[in-house]
Amino acid sequence: MVLAVMDLSVGRGLVEVLRGVSFRLAPGAALVLRGPNGAGKTTLLRTLAGLTPPFAGRVEAEPDSVAYAGHADGIKAQLTVAENLDFWAAVFGRDEVGAAMDAFDLRGLADRRAGELSAGQKRRLSLARLLVAGRPVWCLDEPTVSLDAENVARFAAAVTAHLAAGGAAVMATHIELGIGSAETLDVARFAAPPPSAGDPGADPFGGDAPL
Amino acid sequence: MVLAVMDLSVGRGLVEVLRGVSFRLAPGAALVLRGPNGAGKTTLLRTLAGLTPPFAGRVEAEPDSVAYAGHADGIKAQLTVAENLDFWAAVFGRDEVGAAMDAFDLRGLADRRAGELSAGQKRRLSLARLLVAGRPVWCLDEPTVSLDAENVARFAAAVTAHLAAGGAAVMATHIELGIGSAETLDVARFAAPPPSAGDPGADPFGGDAPL
Amino acid sequence: MIALILRDLRLAFRAGGGFGLALAFFLIVVVLVPFGVGPETGRLSGIAPGILWLGALLACLLSLDRVFQLDWEDGSLELLATSALPLETLAFAKAIAHWLTTGLPLVVAAPLLGVMLNLPGPAYPWLAASLAVGTPGLSAIGTFGAALTVGIKRGGLLLSLLVLPLYVPSLIFGAMTATRAAEALDPLPPLALLAGLSLAAAAAMPFAAAGALRVNLR
Amino acid sequence: MIALILRDLRLAFRAGGGFGLALAFFLIVVVLVPFGVGPETGRLSGIAPGILWLGALLACLLSLDRVFQLDWEDGSLELLATSALPLETLAFAKAIAHWLTTGLPLVVAAPLLGVMLNLPGPAYPWLAASLAVGTPGLSAIGTFGAALTVGIKRGGLLLSLLVLPLYVPSLIFGAMTATRAAEALDPLPPLALLAGLSLAAAAAMPFAAAGALRVNLR
Amino acid sequence: MSSLWEYANPRKFMATSGALLPWVSGLAVLCLVGGLFWGFFLTPDDFRQGSTVKIIYLHVPAAIMAINVWLMMLVASLIWLIRRHHVSALAAKAAAPVGAVFTAIALFTGAVWGQPMWGTWWEWDPRLTSFLILFLFYLGYIAMWEAVENPDAAADLTTVLCLVGSVFAVISRYALLFWNQGLHQGASLSMDAEQNVADVFWYPLVTCIAGFFLLFLALVLYRTRTEIRARRLRALLAQERTA
C-alpha cells in the first residue's frame, strides 16, 4: 500500500465537508475523485497531501511520498520555464529535468518567461513539476484544466507511465482523463451530515444543545 | 451585425500570433474558438474586448458592447458573493442581480465570502457577472473550466437565453459546450507566418534585412 | 464611480484590511523617532513638524502599490477597463478611495501624535490644515505613479523612485507651514502654495494615470 | 535550501525586482529628512544616527510582507511545504534571502548616506558595524512576523504592529552604538548587546516561524 | 533635401550615424581634452577662490548639459509620442545614462567645490535641491525602461515620465529666479559683460562646454546604435522563440 485512508473526516475552516472516507491505493493504482462543485474534492486532496489536518480518521503514507498539484500553480512569472523547473528539481533533490520537459513538450518553451505562457502552456509546466519531484503518490486537483486534446493525452501517458513504474495517483476532475486502469470514487457519497452533538470531528461549539 | 472582424492581426508583446482573422457575428449567433494550447485564442479574445490593440485590421463593435471574462476572475476574496455581484452591477449601471444569482444557482452561497468558495463555485460567480453586465457581446475565455456537468448545462442555458435575446457570444474552449447553434472557428488556421520585411503589422525591427 | 469608492473602502475595512496600515505606520514612525534620536524635548520639538509630515508622506507612499496592484492581479482591472467607466474616472475614484483610507486618518491622527513629539502649541491647527490640504495631492500624485507601475511585479521600488521626487515640493511646503506656525511666523504663504500643488496634481492626474493604465493593460 | 536562496535572489533581481526596494526607501527617507526638518547642519548631524537606523529599520519592515506573501499567492508555499524541505529550513532560507536583498545593501549604503546627513566622522565605522550586526536580527524577527501573517490579504498592518515592538530593542542599541561613537563614548557595550539580540533572534526564529506557517497553510 | 523623418528609419539612421560618429567623437575628444588641459594647466588661480576655480571647467559644463540632456530627451519622447518613430524613443533611452552621469558629475564637483567655498559640501538650497531631484528622475527614468518588458509600452510610459520630469529640469535651470535665496552662484554666462567671468576663465570654459556637448552627441549616436541593435536582437529572439 502506498496510501491508505481510514475513516477520514475532512473540512475547511470550521465546517466538516466529507466524513467516513476510506480507500487504499496499491502501487500502480489510480483513483479518480468525482463529485459536483463544492463536494469536497479539493479539501480531500489537501488533507491527503498533509496541508489541511483531518477532523478525524487517518491518512497513512510514507513520509514525503506525496506530490500535490492544486489550482494555484506555483509558477514564478519572472523566471523562465527552465528556471522554474530547475528550482523545483533542486528543492526535491533531483537534478534531471530533461525527461519532464520532454514528457510535456516544453523544450521549445524552455527559455520563455513563465509569465508569457498561455494558460495551457502554464498548466503543462506545472504538471512537468510532478515528474521532477519524483514522488510515488500524486494528488492532482483538476490537472487537465486548459489543456487541449493532445496535451490531455500527454498527461494520460505521463500518469500511465508513473503507474507502470509503481506509483499511484489520486486525481479530482470533471472531465474524462482517458486513463484506462483508474477507479472512480464519487465523493458526494461521503458528504458530512449536518453536525449533531457528540460528534468526534465536529466543532465543539457547534452541537445541538444551546449553552 | 453586433461584431465584425476584418483582416485582423493580433499578437502579444512583439510577436504576431494570428493574422488575417475575419468573421461577422449577427445577433443571436455564437462562435466557438478552438485550437491547440498557445494557438492564440486568448490573445484574439483580448483584442476583441479592446484590451490588446490589434497589430493590423479592425474590430467593429458598438462602443461598450463587449463583456469579457478571462482566466483571471476578478473576484474579491474578502467580499461575499452578493457584494461581489452588487459591485459589478453598480459598475455596469444595473441594479438587478437576482436573475444572475438564479441562473447560476448562487442564492445559497450569497452570504459566503468569495475566498471560501470552491473552484467551480468561484467560476459560477464570475459567469453570473456576465448576466449582470447586460452587454450584447460576450467574449469568454474557457468559461467552463472547473464546472461540473450540471453547471456546464446551466452555462449553456444562460448562453442560449442570451442568444435568443439577440446577444452574441465568442467563446474559447477545449471541451464540448453543448450549445447547438454555435459555429466553430479553428484559430490554428490563422497562425501568423514567420515575419518578413515590409509587413504592416510586423515589428519594424524584425524584418529580413539585417541592419 | 461611487460604487468603486465604496467597494475600495469596504475592502479596506475587511479582514486586517489596509485601512489602518498607513495609520499604523505613521504611529510606528512617531513612536520610534524618540528612540532613535534621543528623548531631549528641545531637539524633538524642533524636528516635530518635519517628522510628522515625513511620517505622513511615507505612510502614503507605502500604501500606494496596492492602489491598482490587487485589482490587476485578480483581473478586476481588466474588467473595469472594459466596463463603461472611463479610465480617467477610475483613476480619480481610486485616488479618492486612497485618500479616504490613508490621508484622512492621518489628518485626524497627526495632532494627537504631535503631542508625543512635543509639537509647539500654535502649530497644531496648522499642521492639521497643511495635512488636510496636502495629502489629497499626495494621493493624486501617488495614483499616477501606481498607474505607471501596475503590472510590474515588485514594482514597489520603481514606484517609490518615481513618486519620491514628486513628493518633495509637497513635503517642503507642508513642513514649512507647520514650522512657521511653530515659530510664530505667517504660515499662510506655504499653505497656499501647497493647496495650489494639490489642485494641480488632482486636475492633471486622472489623464496621466489613465494614459499609463491604458499602456499597461495591453 | 541554497536553491531557495538563489531563487529568491534571482527573483529579487529580475524585472524591477524587490532588490533595490529597501535601498530606495532608505534613500528616500534620508533625502526627505532634511526637507522636513530643515537643513541646519548642526540639527541634522545630531539626529543623523537615529534617522539612519530608523530608515534602515523601516526599509526592512517594508519589505517583510513579500517574504512569504508572493509564494503564498501563487501556491509555491503549499508546494514547498509538501516537499522534503523542513519548514524550519524554509524559514531560515527566507530570512537569509531577505537579509541579502535588504539588510546587506543597507549596510553598504548607510555610510554613504551618512554623508548627506552630516554624520560626525568617528560614527561611520560604528554605524556600519551596528547595521551589519543588527540587520540580520531584523530579518530574522521580520521573517517570523511574516510567517504569522501570511495569507492575510493586506496583512501588512498586522505585520507592522507585531514586528514593531520586537524591533525597538534593536533600534535603541543600534542607534546608541552610532550615537555614542559620534559623541566619542565607548560604543562597544550596545554593539555587544545588539549582537546578542541578533543571535538569539536567528536561533529561535526558524522554529517559531515554521510553527506559524504550519497553522497558516491549513 | 530629403525629409528629416527619414532618419527615423532604423537602417537610414544606422548608415548616417555610422558615417558621422568618427568625426563627432574625434571633435569631442579634441575639445574636451583641449579645454580641460587649458583650464587645468594654463589658467591662473582666482584671487578669492584660489585653485578651486579650476573646478568650474567640469562643474558648469556638466550642470548645463545635465539639464539640456533632459530637455532633449523630452523632445525625442514627444516625437515618439506623436509620430511613433522608434529610433526617436531609443535615442531618448540612450541619452538617459549619459545625462545621469553628467548630473552626478555636476553634483559631485559642486559638493567638492562647496566645501572650501561655503564651508559645507551640501546645502538644501533650491537649485541644489531641484538638481538632486532631477538626478532622481534620471534614475527613475532609467529604471522604468529596464522594468517594462514591452519596448513600445516602455517608450510610452517613459514619455509620460519625461514630461513630468521636465518641470524639474526647468526649475533647476531657473531656480535662482524663483527663489532669491540660497548660496549658489548666479549666472556667470549671462550676456551682461559686467557680470561675466574674466576672459581667461571664459574661453577654456566655453571649449569645455562644447566638449561636453560633443561628447554627449557622440555617446548618444553610439548608444542609439547599440539600442537599435538590441531592439532588433529582441525582435529576432522573440520570433525564434515562437517559431
Place this chain on the structure above:
Amino acid sequence: MPDLGRYATEVLTAYGVSIVALAALVWLSVRQARRVRRRLEDVEARRRAPG
C-alpha cells in the same frame, strides 16, 4: 603640474572622479555595444542558415 595650493585635494578629486566617471560611461557603452553586436550577429547568422 600647476601649483594647486591649499585646495589640491579638492581640485584633484573633482578632476579625478569626473574623468573616471566619464571614462566608465564610455567604457560601459563600448562594452555593451560590443556585446549586443556580437549576439545580434550570432542570431542573424542563425537566421540566414537554412532551417
